[in-house]
Amino acid sequence: MKTFQTLSELAACVGQEVAVSDWLTITQAQVNLFAEATGDHQWIHVDPEKAKVGPFGAPIAHGFLTLSLLPKFFESSFEIVQSRMGVNYGLNKVRFTSPVPVGSRLRARMKLLACEQIPDEGVQMTWEVLVEREGSAKPVCVAESLVRRYP
DSSP: OEEESSHHHHHTTTTSEEEEOOOEEOOHHHHHHHHHHHOOOOHHHHOHHHHHTSTTSSOBOOHHHHHHTHHHHHHTTEEETTOOEEEEEEEEEEEOOSOOBTTOEEEEEEEEEEEEEETTTEEEEEEEEEEEETTOSSOSEEEEEEEEEEO
16 A cells, blocks of 8 residues: 655656555455445346356446445555545546456556645545456456545
């Protein structure tokens, strides 16, 4: 995990890959809980037997489950010592470019695209996040995430 002392120190990294998260294994239990929380009970996610003969050969995680892991990926990859709070501000772009079979290990690569001053001494950061699946050359999700941080 990388440690930055201040928001200014992190802002100096614009244009660079800042961090790579820890690996995270996607379980059927996570997929089932996500289905319960969202009401998306499509069989390709929650019926392992039926999914075995489906188009992906196994149950797959919801795309939005993968996207919802972005805060976890950020948390496991770096910290900013002199920042009391971070807020997810939104997304500019999101693509689910490859399925995530249950049992997959995922991690994210975070590249800082922009960092702009906002009121209350904060910054708004634009991040390119590539979520990778272990053993696959193609990312499973590519997102442009907007995060606001405050000292």
